[in-house]
Amino acid sequence: MNLTTVQHSRKERTQSAKEVGVLEKASHVFIGPYIKDKMNGCFQCFYHILESNDSNYKEIIDFGPSFAHTSLTESVLREMAPETFMNKVLIINKKTFEFEWKNIRKSPFCKTCSGYLEPAGGESTVFKDSSVYRVKSSQEISNLIEAYQDEIIDWDTGIGKNIFRDAESNIIPMYAIEANIGNRKYYSYGRTVNLTASRNAAILELLERYSSMVPRFKETIYDSYANLILKGRHVLHPSKYILRHNQVFKEDAGMYWSVCIEQGSGKKVLVPEQMMYFDNQLLRGEERFLYETSNGTALGGTPEEALVYAALEAVERDCFLVHWYTKKLPKLVEQSSIKDPKVKRVLETLYGLGYDIHLFDISLETEIPAIWILIRNQNEDANIHIYNAAGSHYEPEAAIFAALVEAATSIIVYEEKLGKEKEGLKHLIANPEGVRKMEDHVNYYAFKENAGAFDYLLDNLSDLERTTTTAMEPSFPFSFTNILGKILNHHPEIYFCNMPNDLIEEMDLHVVKVFIPTLQPMTFGKQNERINADRLSRYGREKNIFEKEPHPFP
Structure with missing residues (x-):
């Protein structure tokens, strides 16, 4: 593709060029974008997202020669102000005269735009407390999603390519979104009480993943651990967190780092970028020596809200894995103590379908409620025998509902899916x-x-200590400060990284990744298993843990 006809140079961008890019092909004309400043995406950004989404428009751009502007194109350029094309491309079908607008954002893969970076570590360390669970109401979130709907979901240029309802999930409504970044396909899911809420939840998860897969226009810090120490920087030593096959960490080896904030002290600490962004190699081309997932990542209406829910997710996974790896027996939650009618309805439906359901209290020293749900299919011919899920929330029944929704939707979907695939999984x-x-x-x-x-x-089961949802309720009032304070009392190192991008900031949302070194991390694949021996030893860790069976967390 020859982009010289549409791509603005960096010099033109700096001078706020008044020209609107145009690419005239035999069947279509592409008009835009207009680049006013460094925040605007360029045509190369547009091309990258078309390529990621495997759009037919990419083939049109690539195929055949380009032509001089037609009278139609000149007319559009005369009649429409340049600002109309800011972060937008107008596509005109020259045969049908149909017009189609496409929204675009800067792409981190664009060589032109990737030179414009925000300073690293400029986040505010002033903590704004709240005593409500969510700062933005569900109606505010719905309005926000509706306003950005066309940009978020679009077959050609959306950060999500396609949103669809999963018809197999017939207990709880579930939506899924297919998305791409670079050559990586991923999915986001939403499942909750009704169709609208489930759809919104899927989109919010998409926005979270969009922000946390690769760094977007943050100043790059590339250096070795040894050099950074010599420069007097506060640096987290990666040696405890490397993959099993990377037994030796080289302190003089260069790598990418993220600036994180230590909760409580406000101190800036450098953490390997691979621990923050779970697909940073797509952008960096850096060989992975650390394994990380989206564990401990959350989206919120404020940075503080995102931080709290990221920390709750880290606590949830830790509680689950501590019980699994140490074979610590949990408390059994009396299901008769549940008051929430939504939870009762889902339980009744699952029991009616022949499932055996157990709710376990796996809360540990923080006093923050954590739940493990185990569902077992009593049908001898079932495609999936056991499914597990976990949840953590200040309200025990909210934790139960979150885990139950995950388990109820997934076991139905996997039952159908494995009907076609199980034969090939006997290994x-x-x-x-x-x-x-x-x-x-x-x-x-x-x-x-x-x-x-x-x-x-x-x-x-008959010997397990019993508990109720009322007995699980925390002894302290809810606030962001209290939740984090309870965690800090037992885990004094909490590092977090804000993951901003222009779309999230424009929507007034925030994504935060948290890393708590003293918790047991969630990993997937036996080859990636990372064991926090100090953590597990508090609860009687068994020996030869790497030789034991994998955890059952989905």
Whole structure:
């Protein structure tokens, strides 16, 4: 593709060039974008998103020669102000005279725009407390999503390519979004009480993942650990967190770093970028020596809200894994103590379908409620035998509902999915090392032959200590400060990184990734397993943990 006819140079961008880019092809004309300042996307950004989404417009741009402007194009340029094309491209079908507007944003993969970076670590360290769970109401969120709907979901240029309702999830309404970044396809899901809320939840998860996969226009810090220490920087030593096959960390090796804030002190600390952005190699081309997931990442109406929910997710995963790896017996939640009618309805539906359901209280030292839900299919011919989910929230029944929704939707979907795939997954039977990716953790326990890993729990149900949702309620009032304070009391190192981009900022939303070194991290694939021995030893860690069966978290 010859972009010389449409691509503004950096010099032109700096001078706020008044020209609108135009690419005239035999069948279509592409008009825009207009570049006013460094915040605006260029035609190369437009091309990158077309390429990621495998859009037919990319083929039109690539195929055949370009032509001089037609009278139609000249007329559009005369009649429309340049600002009309800011972060937009107008596509005109020259045969049908149909007009189509496409919204664009700067692409981190664009070589022209990638030179314009925001200073690293400029985030405010002033903490704004709140005593409500969510700063923005559900109606405010719905209005916000509606206002940006065409930009968020679009087959050609959306950060999400396609949104669809999953018809297999017939207990709880579920929406899924197909999205692409670079050559990586990923999905976001929303499942909750009704169709609108589920759709919004899927879009919010998409925005969170969009922000946390690769850094977007943040100043790059590339240096070795040794050099940064010599420069007097506060740096987190990566040696404890490297992958098992990378036994030696080289302190003089260059790598990318993210500026994080230490909660409480406000101190800026450099953390390996691979621990913050779980797909940074797509942008950096850096070989991964750390394994990280979206664990501990959340979106919120304020940075503080995002931080709290990111921390709650980290606590949830830690509670689950501590119980799993140490075989610590949880408390059994009396289901008769549940008051929320939404939870009761889902439980009744699942029992009616023949599922056996257990709710476990896995809360640990922070006093923040955490729930483990285990669903077992009693049908001998079931495609999935056991499914697990977890949740954490200040309100125990909110934690139960979050975990139950995850489990109820997923077990139905996997039952259908594995009907077609299970035959090809038999290599997982009694083969823990065969678990290589996230889905394998579910697939492994789809087989009844692997269910012995739960004997320590299911064989002792009658002996488990009982509890109620009322007994699980925290003894402290809810506030962002109180939640973080409870975690800090036991885990004094909490590092967080804001993950801004122009779309999220324009929507007045925030995405935060949190890293708490003293918690047990969630990983997927036995080859990526990372064990926090100090953490597990507090609860009686067993020996040879790497030789044991994989965790069952989806």
